[in-house]
Amino acid sequence: MVKKEISKSVLKRLPGYVAYLKAMPNTGSPYISATALANALGMGEVQVRKDLAMVSDGGRPKIGYLRETLIEDIEQFLGYDNTTDAVMIGAGKLGQALLDYVGFSEYGLNILAAFDIAPKANKTEEGKPIFHMDMLESFCKENKVIMGIITVPAAHAQEVCNRLIKCGIKAVWNFAPVHLDVPDNILVQNENMATSLAVLSMHLQAQMKEKK
Amino acid sequence: MVKKEISKSVLKRLPGYVAYLKAMPNTGSPYISATALANALGMGEVQVRKDLAMVSDGGRPKIGYLRETLIEDIEQFLGYDNTTDAVMIGAGKLGQALLDYVGFSEYGLNILAAFDIAPKANKTEEGKPIFHMDMLESFCKENKVIMGIITVPAAHAQEVCNRLIKCGIKAVWNFAPVHLDVPDNILVQNENMATSLAVLSMHLQAQMKEKK
DNA sequence: TAGATTGTTAATCGATTAACAATC
DNA sequence: TAGATTGTTAATCGATTAACAATC
Numbered sequence: 001m002v003k004k005e006i007s008k009s010v011l012k013r014l015p016g017y018v019a020y021l022k023a024m025p026n027t028g029s030p031y032i033s034a035t036a037l038a039n040a041l042g043m044g045e046v047q048v049r050k051d052l053a054m055v056s057d058g059g060r061p062k063i064g065y066l067r068e069t070l071i072e073d074i075e076q077f078l079g080y081d082n083t084t085d086a087v088m089i090g091a092g093k094l095g096q097a098l099l100d101y102v103g104f105s106e107y108g109l110n111i112l113a114a115f116d117i118a119p120k121a122n123k124t125e126e127g128k129p130i131f132h133m134d135m136l137e138s139f140c141k142e143n144k145v146i147m148g149i150i151t152v153p154a155a156h157a158q159e160v161c162n163r164l165i166k167c168g169i170k171a172v173w174n175f176a177p178v179h180l181d182v183p184d185n186i187l188v189q190n191e192n193m194a195t196s197l198a199v200l201s202m203h204l205q206a207q208m209k210e211k212k
Numbered sequence: 213m214v215k216k217e218i219s220k221s222v223l224k225r226l227p228g229y230v231a232y233l234k235a236m237p238n239t240g241s242p243y244i245s246a247t248a249l250a251n252a253l254g255m256g257e258v259q260v261r262k263d264l265a266m267v268s269d270g271g272r273p274k275i276g277y278l279r280e281t282l283i284e285d286i287e288q289f290l291g292y293d294n295t296t297d298a299v300m301i302g303a304g305k306l307g308q309a310l311l312d313y314v315g316f317s318e319y320g321l322n323i324l325a326a327f328d329i330a331p332k333a334n335k336t337e338e339g340k341p342i343f344h345m346d347m348l349e350s351f352c353k354e355n356k357v358i359m360g361i362i363t364v365p366a367a368h369a370q371e372v373c374n375r376l377i378k379c380g381i382k383a384v385w386n387f388a389p390v391h392l393d394v395p396d397n398i399l400v401q402n403e404n405m406a407t408s409l410a411v412l413s414m415h416l417q418a419q420m421k422e423k424k
Numbered sequence: 425t426a427g428a429t430t431g432t433t434a435a436t437c438g439a440t441t442a443a444c445a446a447t448c
Numbered sequence: 449t450a451g452a453t454t455g456t457t458a459a460t461c462g463a464t465t466a467a468c469a470a471t472c
Contacts, residue, residue, distance in 0.1 A: 008411065015404070019366075019390060034430080035429075050431085061471045062430080063428090064429070084412075084413060093309040093312055096309070097305040101306065104409070109409055178231060179231075179253045187415040193319075197320075197321055198224060198226060198290050199401050200359065200385055202290070204296060247452090264454095271455075272447085273447045274448050275453075
């Protein structure tokens with residue numbers, strides 16, 4: 001594996017490759033070419049080849065990549081193998097749905113617990129603990145948590161974020177539709193549904209106009 | 213308003229402006245400058261000014277934009293004013309959380325109903341109907357639905373997507389972590405959590421290395 | 425060997441940023 | 449008028465695509 005500096009655009013495409021490689025139909029051969037992968041995902045083959053070259057050096061001319069190895073290389077690159085412990089703030093419906101979503105473990109994410117100002121239960125259906133916000137600081141310190149997931153209403157997100165940073169969190173996954181102000185060394189990744197909706201809505205508007 | 217061809221990058225930033233403009237503290241003045249907006253959101257002021265110029269012509273030198281008008285202009289541009297009817301396929305935990313999320317109406321999205329192969333109830337807590345998949349075709353035709361939201365497991369997403377397209381759907385919001393193959397005139401917008409996680413995980417890895 | 429596929433180097437494209445003229 | 453802010457035109461930057469040499 002060749003860990004060069006990787007751009008965000010490349011990084012964002014990698015999970016798609018892994019997902020496909022893992023789920024792909026058995027072709028009889030243990031190898032897969034960048035070309036085949038590109039076709040399956042509707043992407044340009046040069047782009048796929050370049051992306052793969054960033055994270056693996058197992059590509060062999062005429063043959064392609066050994067599927068198993070390629071999966072391992074990308075997963076290692078993405079850090080799926082060493083799990084990250086996270087806490088979630090806000091145990092509303094969305095929060096609980098995410099908490100109980102088992103798929104995250106595949107990506108190396110382990111949500112330890114949720115915190116809420118007024119917990120409606122002390123655990124989710126799947127048994128993940130839900131604590132009162134008062135416990136946040138001590139829990140984070142004890143468990144050396146470095147990632148926080150924010151699923152509180154927009155109005156409280158910044159305040160929660162500040163508190164998380166004080167707890168030593170280095171990365172925030174933000175589901176609240178607001179911009180969060182943070183110091184330079186903290187990363188905020190916004191999961192912004194409004195953004196997706198804007199793209200969809202624009203497409204539909206364009207289609208409507210066409211039809212007329 | 214000046215509707216030029218707009219790029220996806222610009223489009224994706226617009227919802228953030230609206231959100232801030234709506235929630236911003238009252239400054240006493242009904243005006244706001246691109247500079248002020250940029251500072252509040254941690255963005256470049258030239259970028260904000262250019263983005264705003266795409267959707268509004270209400271900017272006045274020395275003064276800025278009339279906040280109310282600017283909100284209206286962007287919202288109209290994004291189509292928040294004419295609502296889009298959508299159906300959701302998959303009424304699991306995530307699906308139900310999204311179904312009951314009231315915030316979507318703000319963005320002009322109206323989820324009419326959910327469909328599931330084995331509905332656990334006939335409506336959500338908030339009273340949104342959940343039907344059996346058998347009803348999908350007739351419902352879509354009756355209600356002239358043009359958008360579908362997919363929250364089924366990855367393995368069934370493509371099949372569901374095909375069925376939606378047969379129902380006349382023009383845009384798909386895909387929460388399943390798979391690539392969907394669709395005809396050219398259909399838009400798939402992926403809400404891909406794995407992508408976000410990759411970005412977060414990479415940041416954390418980089419931070420760890422730094423510390424050593 | 426011939427051909428498929430890789431990885432790299434160069435060209436193109438698009439988006440962001442910087443510089444500047446216009447204006448209230 | 450002077451200065452803040454707008455909108456536009458030009459320069460820079462980064463990412464994608466195309467061309468090509470290397471190789472099994």
